[in-house]
Amino acid sequence: xxxxxxxxxxxxxxxxxxxxxxxxxxxxxxxxxxxxxxxxxxxxxxxxxxxxxxxxxxxxxxxxxxxxxxxxxxxxxxxxxxxxxxxxxxxxxxxxxxxxxxxxxxxxxxxxxxxxxxxxxxxxxxxxxxxxxxxxxxxxxxxxxxxxxxxxxxxxxxxxxxxxxxxxxxxxxxxxxxxxxxxxxxxxxxxx
Numbered sequence: 001x002x003x004x005x006x007x008x009x010x011x012x013x014x015x016x017x018x019x020x021x022x023x024x025x026x027x028x029x030x031x032x033x034x035x036x037x038x039x040x041x042x043x044x045x046x047x048x049x050x051x052x053x054x055x056x057x058x059x060x061x062x063x064x065x066x067x068x069x070x071x072x073x074x075x076x077x078x079x080x081x082x083x084x085x086x087x088x089x090x091x092x093x094x095x096x097x098x099x100x101x102x103x104x105x106x107x108x109x110x111x112x113x114x115x116x117x118x119x120x121x122x123x124x125x126x127x128x129x130x131x132x133x134x135x136x137x138x139x140x141x142x143x144x145x146x147x148x149x150x151x152x153x154x155x156x157x158x159x160x161x162x163x164x165x166x167x168x169x170x171x172x173x174x175x176x177x178x179x180x181x182x183x184x185x186x187x188x189x190x191x192x
Contacts, residue, residue: 003072011067012146014060015097016155019140021057022104023159025050026133029126030166054108061101093142100135103128133163 028050032043065081068074076094080086082102084095107128114122137156146152 005073007067007071008073011064011071012144014064014067015140015144016146016152018057018060018064019136019159020155021053021060022100022133022136023163025054025057026129026163027166028053029129030163030170033170051108051111054104058101058104058108061104065101090143093139096135097139097143100132100139103132103135107132130167 028046032046032050068076069078069081074087074089076087076089080088080094081098084098085091087094087098107126110117110122110125117125137160140152141147141156144152147156
């Protein structure tokens with residue numbers, strides 16, 4: 001009897017969706033901080049988008065994990081979703097995904113705790129987002145069954161390029177007095 005591949009398709013689709021939503025959330029956070037589109041986007045709207053997309057990403061991660069447990073192709077226990085390295089399928093690659101999901105949850109849970117833990121500690125915790133993004137990228141490339149396809153490589157490449165580009169903007173473009181970033185003049189060198 002042939003097994004039903006529905007859960008495997010759901011696991012693949014939800015994993016890719018979770019990665020795309022993580023990327024969108026990271027980019028929204030970078031846009032919020034560096035404000036390259038100040039005249040177009042209100043910070044409050046970007047903050048709401050950032051949090052909502054992160055929540056959708058966590059929902060997609062939960063669906064991804066549930067579909068993997070329900071799929072019969074590889075035996076993955078619910079405990080393997082929580083403890084890195086317990087999954088029999090590509091243990092290191094799946095451990096990276098587990099760590100990324102747990103880091104994503106930790107950062108998301110910190111949103112309502114900002115006042116309690118302090119803005120400085122909250123910002124430090126948000127630096128974890130770069131590690132979460134790197135772990136999720138490595139997980140997708142190493143564990144994803146579609147990672148060798150041109151379209152999947154393009155997705156991972158575009159996501160990584162966008163995050164690196166937005167990070168470079170944040171680092172290289174100096175803020176003005178109001179904390180907003182401005183497009184540098186071509187005639188003026190960037191500060192070193």
